[in-house]
Each structure stands twice: as structure tokens, then as C-alpha cells.
Amino acid sequence: MGDSGGGITDGDQKLKRGRFPWFSLDGTPHKPYIIGIGGGSASGKTSVANIIIKELGVPWVVLVQMDSFYKSLTKEQIEQAYQNNYNFDHPDSFDFDILEETLKNLKDGVQVDVPVYDFNTHSRLKDTSTSIYGANIVIFEGIFALHDPKVRALMDLMLFVDTDSDVRLARRLRRDIAERGRDIHGVLSQYKKYVKPAFDDYIYPTMKHADVIVPRGSDNVAAISVITQHIIREMDARDLSLRSQLLKMNYPKEKPASVALLDANPEVSSMLLLLQDKSLDKSDFAFNVDRLSRLVVERGLVEYEMSQEANVDRVLKLHQKMCAVEVTRTKGPSMLNGLTQVLNHLPVGSIMLVQTRDVTSPKPSSEDSPTSLLAKEVAEIELHHMNLPKDIKDRVVIITDVTTSTGAAAMMAVRVVLDHGVKEKNIIFLSLVATAHGLHVLTNAFPAVKIATAEVVSEMDGFRRISEIGHFGDRSFC
Known part of the structure; x- marks a missing residue:
């Protein structure tokens, strides 16, 4: 989960840019604009999200990542994970109930606590979360961002990042070895056993729900520019002056x-x-x-x-x-x-x-x-x-x-x-x-x-x- 110039957290937080009124004359909050970005593992979803945030150039944009909503594993499952025998790319690996509740609360404008998942211990950190409050735009990205119908119902715009499988594999190798402490043999074994089948069976089919498909991910400058201009027009149509x-x-x-x-x-x-x-x-x-x-x-x-x-x-x-x-x-x-x-x-x-x-x-x-x-x-x-x-x-x-x-x-x-x-x-x-x-x-x-x-x-x-x-x-x- 990332915070990109937008939501402020509990505690003593001072913002680089202020937030304009986000509510109507009757005191009810405006619904933030929620963008869902789906796609295969290492397809470039986060990169696309960050480019959109940069091009928008507006304050109060929050980036929420689906990795935060992995379920904590049992002792037996942790042992399987260390042996690369646990499927992290299956929908059942995620807590969709907490995910839906979190996005719904963000949609309603209230403060939320996003869990922090530790990939080294394969569990959520106890008594630790990231508290987020305030967002005019929420970008939610993850492999199953477009999977659950209740989650999709909360979104104003849905994107699918479509990247060649060889490119995704190369990126996953770099990420899992450098950032998550995995060895190359384990990553390749997991990819063949779980990642590729999950993409074919569960992730790729969600492309049909997307409003826009982004081939080549962050390399597709033209597509991202069109998407950004659309978001700007949508936000301009919402008069946030008070x-x-x-x-x-x-x-x-x-x-x-x-x-x-x-x-x-x-x-x-x-x-x-x-x-x-x-x-x-x-x-x-x-x-x-x-x-x-x-x-x-x-x-x-x-x-x-x-x-x-x-x-x-x-x-x-x-x-x-x-x-x-x-x-x-x-x-x-x-x-x-x-x-x-x-x-x-x-x-x-x-x-x-x-x-x-x-x-x-x-x-x-x-x-x-x-x-x-x-x-x-x-x-x-x-x-x-x-x-x-x-x-x-x-x-x-x-x-x-x-x-x-x-x-x-x-x-x-x-x-x-x-x-x-x-x-x-x-x-x-x-x-x-x-x-x-x-x-x-x-x-x-x-x-x-x-x-x-x-x-x-x-x-x-x-x-x-x-x-x-x-x-x-x-x-x-x-």
C-alpha cells in the first residue's frame, strides 16, 4: 500500500498540499473516484498507477495495493510457502471481505486501517496497520483487482494491464529474488506450478470487466495519457468548491x-x-x-x-x-x-x-x-x-x-x-x-x-x- 501525496494517516501529519472541501452544502462527503487496475503478476500495474498519479498532478490521491490483503497463513501453510508449495496466486489467498470493507469505507470518506502483510513471515503484522484518511482519488491495484463483483461495484474506472508473459516472468524473477528473498529455482517452480495456471484460469478472464485495456503497461504512454485526461475530465465535473x-x-x-x-x-x-x-x-x-x-x-x-x-x-x-x-x-x-x-x-x-x-x-x-x-x-x-x-x-x-x-x-x-x-x-x-x-x-x-x-x-x-x-x-x- 502506498500513499502518494494524498491520504493522511493518524498521528501528527503535515501535508505538502492541502485538501479542498470534499463535502456538499448538507455536510455529506463527495464519493472519491476509485480506479481499479488488474493484470497478471509483474505486469506493471504499480508502474501504471504511479504514472497516472504523476500525470494527474493533484493532491489527495491514495494508492492501495492488493498485497496488503493476503490472508495470514497457518503454521502448516507457512511451511508449504517456504518450500514454494503454497499458491499465493489463487483468489482464496486473499481476504476479500476485509478488502471490500476497506474500499467501501474509503468510498464513504471515513478513516480506514489497512493491514500490513509481511512476506518474510507470510502473515499480517500484529497490532500494525496503516491508517488512511482522506482521498479524492483512490487507485487500487492487484492481480485480482477486477475479480470480485462486490469490489468492482465500488469502482468508477477499471483498467487491465496486459503485458507479455515473458516480460512478466523476467520482472517477477527480479522482484522475488531481490525484494522477497527467494531463490531462482523456487521462483521458477512456483511460476510453473501456480502463477501461470492462475493467470490463465482466474486473472486473464477478468480482462472482460475492464473499461480500458493497457497493452505493454507503463510503456504505453499514449494509452495512459488518454486515461489520465479522462480522469481529469471526470474530476472537473465534480464541483468541490464550497x-x-x-x-x-x-x-x-x-x-x-x-x-x-x-x-x-x-x-x-x-x-x-x-x-x-x-x-x-x-x-x-x-x-x-x-x-x-x-x-x-x-x-x-x-x-x-x-x-x-x-x-x-x-x-x-x-x-x-x-x-x-x-x-x-x-x-x-x-x-x-x-x-x-x-x-x-x-x-x-x-x-x-x-x-x-x-x-x-x-x-x-x-x-x-x-x-x-x-x-x-x-x-x-x-x-x-x-x-x-x-x-x-x-x-x-x-x-x-x-x-x-x-x-x-x-x-x-x-x-x-x-x-x-x-x-x-x-x-x-x-x-x-x-x-x-x-x-x-x-x-x-x-x-x-x-x-x-x-x-x-x-x-x-x-x-x-x-x-x-x-x-x-x-x-x-x-
Whole structure:
């Protein structure tokens, strides 16, 4: 299994290229484009896949190899394998159930764990897997990639690499001797006994399912170029932009009824005004962000606890199951200090979202509506970095984002958490300042998410205020 500029794995991963929104206005993920590449052993399937990836030149392409789904052998079968008497080229050697489940989950956009197969021990490595999340294009290659009808049903494009048998044998000799520690006599014996018959009986017949046959494999530059152009046209037909679509939506100026709002008492109003004061020094700014964050966290917790009809004992248990995920930008303030002051010893993760270009706040004109002004101030959001708790799917997740404007970043953060197995009802989203527009976007897409904020703005000045607070937060990094 390979990762070619695309899916990110669990742990602290920073991407060379960001991922554009992969979901619709209603929050449902777009289905990735899945390409299946079949063909005989050593026919050049991986080479064709890598050339396609290179020519596409797009981020978020994942290469999954069928070798990862070999079944672990019994002790008796391992002894047979060491004597070159086990048939690795028969369909029964592969776990098609796990393979189908993995590709289906990738198709659904959720995180998957791909097993790691060790050819030296002829078994899957225990407690070891490759976790993959996020792909706009999935390329799956293997000798039986086109064999199983359930697997074929998941594919958007099926290719068969047809290479001369003598060429395949020469390549297999080089690969098995150099990479898998086999001897030449064993490889030749296995080829005659298992590999060639399996190709004739099981692999070659799958050619009839292919949409495109690629003679000579990676040497067929013209065929691969045509295939690549077809994939590009298919992807271009899928509009993955989000903010431009969000800005066309007309929502009420009032906040959604389900959003919890801090009482507009003098203390809260004073803190909100101070956050807009550009003369406020860095320490006072951070102090007020923390104060306001604590209040928003407490308000969000109350909303969630009420939805769970929790008593005191249950509240304590709920808090033990919680974790935090902070939405971070390249610069800006954070709600994390305030949150951890309320909930100690909380596992914390992060999601870094970056705008595609720098933006500047335009000067308003009398013709500017809130929506038109917002459209001038923002750019598309990309996912660049993700570090989530390993057991996040079993937790209640508190997502914090200082400001919410269009709702695009909030949707992306919630979508990432959902894609890692968290239930929508177990997500709490917290923000200091939000537009009514952005809150409606979020509640329409994810109605079960609990939301709390300190202030909701709906007028033109409010959109500018969000931008000013965000840019003012840059001082915390000076």
C-alpha cells in the first residue's frame, strides 16, 4: 500500500498540499473516484498507477495495493510457502471481505486501517496497520483487482494491464529474488506450478470487466495519457468548491434557535469590546480571550449535559469521556487555554485549516450587502494538518474555533471528526464570535451538533469584526 501525496494517516501529519472541501452544502462527503487496475503478476500495474498519479498532478490521491490483503497463513501453510508449495496466486489467498470493507469505507470518506502483510513471515503484522484518511482519488491495484463483483461495484474506472508473459516472468524473477528473498529455482517452480495456471484460469478472464485495456503497461504512454485526461475530465465535473456555494445561500439574520448564546451582560459585552480594541496589549488580549472562552465552554457543556439528561454522577463520567480538537490557523488566538482551565487533563487534538490565499478586508460601499462583503473577504479553506486522539471515536468531542464566518471551516472541522467515527450527537462546537450565516450553515448540515458562542453578528460590521478579531490575534505570535 502506498500513499502518494494524498491520504493522511493518524498521528501528527503535515501535508505538502492541502485538501479542498470534499463535502456538499448538507455536510455529506463527495464519493472519491476509485480506479481499479488488474493484470497478471509483474505486469506493471504499480508502474501504471504511479504514472497516472504523476500525470494527474493533484493532491489527495491514495494508492492501495492488493498485497496488503493476503490472508495470514497457518503454521502448516507457512511451511508449504517456504518450500514454494503454497499458491499465493489463487483468489482464496486473499481476504476479500476485509478488502471490500476497506474500499467501501474509503468510498464513504471515513478513516480506514489497512493491514500490513509481511512476506518474510507470510502473515499480517500484529497490532500494525496503516491508517488512511482522506482521498479524492483512490487507485487500487492487484492481480485480482477486477475479480470480485462486490469490489468492482465500488469502482468508477477499471483498467487491465496486459503485458507479455515473458516480460512478466523476467520482472517477477527480479522482484522475488531481490525484494522477497527467494531463490531462482523456487521462483521458477512456483511460476510453473501456480502463477501461470492462475493467470490463465482466474486473472486473464477478468480482462472482460475492464473499461480500458493497457497493452505493454507503463510503456504505453499514449494509452495512459488518454486515461489520465479522462480522469481529469471526470474530476472537473465534480464541483468541490464550497464557500462560493455557501455565499449564495440566504439565511435569516437571527441565530438558529438551537445555538446557545451567552447572556449579553456587562461583563461579556466588555470583553467583546476589548477584543476589538487594537490598542490592547498582548497579555490583556490573551487574558480576555481565556476569560470569554471559559464562559463559552461552560455554556456548551450545560447544553450537552441537558441533552443527555445527566445528573451529577453522569456529568462526571461524561467529562471523563471528552476530548478537545482545536481548529488552528497559521496565526490567531486560541480558546484552548480557557477550555483546559474548565476541564483538566483533557486529551487535545488539532486540525489546521489554511486559506488558499491571503485576504484583505475591503472598504465597504453603500451597495455592499453582508453576503457580498463576506465574499470579498474570504478564500477557500484547505485541510493541511491533523492530529487527533487515537480513541476519538469513543469520546465526546469539543471542537473550538475562535471565529465562525461563512461556516466553511466549521463544516470541515466537524466533517473530519465525523469521518473518524465520532457520532454527530457527541460533538460540541464552540466559538467566541460567529455570524448568523455561518451558524445556519453548520446547523443545517449537522443538526445534532451542540453549538455555543459568545456573540452572534449579522450586520455588515459584524463580518468585518470577525476579520478584525482574527487578524488582531496575530499579535499573540509577535
